[in-house]
Amino acid sequence: MLLVIDIGNTNAVLGLYAGETLQHHFRVESSKSRTSDEYAVALRALLAMKDVAPADVRASAIACVVPALQETFVRVVRDSFGHEPLVVGPGIKTGMAIQYDQPREVGADRIVNAVAAYERVKAGVIVVDFGTATTFDVISPKGEYLGGVISPGVQISADALFSRAAKLPRVEIARPPKVL
Numbered sequence: 001m002l003l004v005i006d007i008g009n010t011n012a013v014l015g016l017y018a019g020e021t022l023q024h025h026f027r028v029e030s031s032k033s034r035t036s037d038e039y040a041v042a043l044r045a046l047l048a049m050k051d052v053a054p055a056d057v058r059a060s061a062i063a064c065v066v067p068a069l070q071e072t073f074v075r076v077v078r079d080s081f082g083h084e085p086l087v088v089g090p091g092i093k094t095g096m097a098i099q100y101d102q103p104r105e106v107g108a109d110r111i112v113n114a115v116a117a118y119e120r121v122k123a124g125v126i127v128v129d130f131g132t133a134t135t136f137d138v139i140s141p142k143g144e145y146l147g148g149v150i151s152p153g154v155q156i157s158a159d160a161l162f163s164r165a166a167k168l169p170r171v172e173i174a175r176p177p178k179v180l
Contacts, residue, residue, distance in 0.1 A: 001016050001017060001018055001023065001052065001056050001057050001058060002016070002017040002057075002058070002059045002060070002061070003015070003016055003017075003057045003059070003060040003061075003077070003081070003085075004016075004017065004060070004061050004062075004063075005060065005061070005062045005063070005064075005073055005077075005085075006063050006064075006109055006112070007030055007062065007063070007064035007065065007066050007069050007070070007073060008030060008065055008066070008109060008131050008132060009030060009065060009066060009131070009132040009133075010029070010030055010131065010132045011027050011028065011029060011030055011131075012027070012028050012029075012030050012069070012073070013025065013026070013027050014026045014027075014028070014043070014046070016047075016050075016052060016057070023050075023052075024050045024052065026043075026046045028042055028043075028046075030066055030069060032066070032068045032069060034072070035072070036072045036073075036075035036076050036079065039072060039073065039076045040076045040079055040080050043076060043080060044080060054080055054081055057080075057081045058081075058083070059083065059085075059086070060077045060081060060083065060085035060086070061085060061086040061087075061088065062074065062077070062085045062086070062087045062088065063088040063108035063109050063111070063112045064087070064088075064108060065107045065108060065109050070087065073085075074087065088108040088111060088112055089108055090103070090104040094111060094112075094115050095115070095143075096111070096114060096115050096118065096139075096143055096144065096145055097143070097144045097145065098111070098144075098145045099140070099144045099145060099146050099147070100145060100146070100147050106145065107135075109129070109131075109135075110127075110129070110135055110137050110145075110148065111145065113127045113129055113135075113137060114127055114137050114139050114145045117139060118139045118143045123141055124138075124139060124140055124141035125138075125139045126138055126139075127139070127148075130153065130154060131153055132153045132155070132156065133150050133151065133152060133153050133156075134150075134151045134152070134153050134154065135148055135149070135150050135151075136148045136149045136151075154173055155173055158170075158171065158173060
């Protein structure tokens, strides 16, 4: 199985693939204060919950936008599965041309989203990722990353409204029963 890890500012999302099929996915808090041992224990417990043996994980890839956690998760993979993970970052060959003024500044999360979206649709596409930040990324019909926009995420925006608008109450972000 392939373990993929997307480490964001709020959560790390982990997926286990058998071939091209996502078999399981997990979400853990991205905490800079947790050690690699703590993350390894949590990951092994999550795998056990799905009856996946550590020996079943043959390869791993990491995309990280929290520099303080990248080496932590590299250690987790090394110690838990006995192999070196592929770490997405500047210089990695993804097959996608980055047509951006400062390509090294584009987050690994945005690159893997762009590559996955283009692989899926094989056409020009706009990727929207709702996380701590909401990102919009544009991929050309030829499969080139053209750039995008980063804006505050939904929770950050709701928190800002609550703190800056005297009459607006704090609300839980949840799916409403209906839009209107």
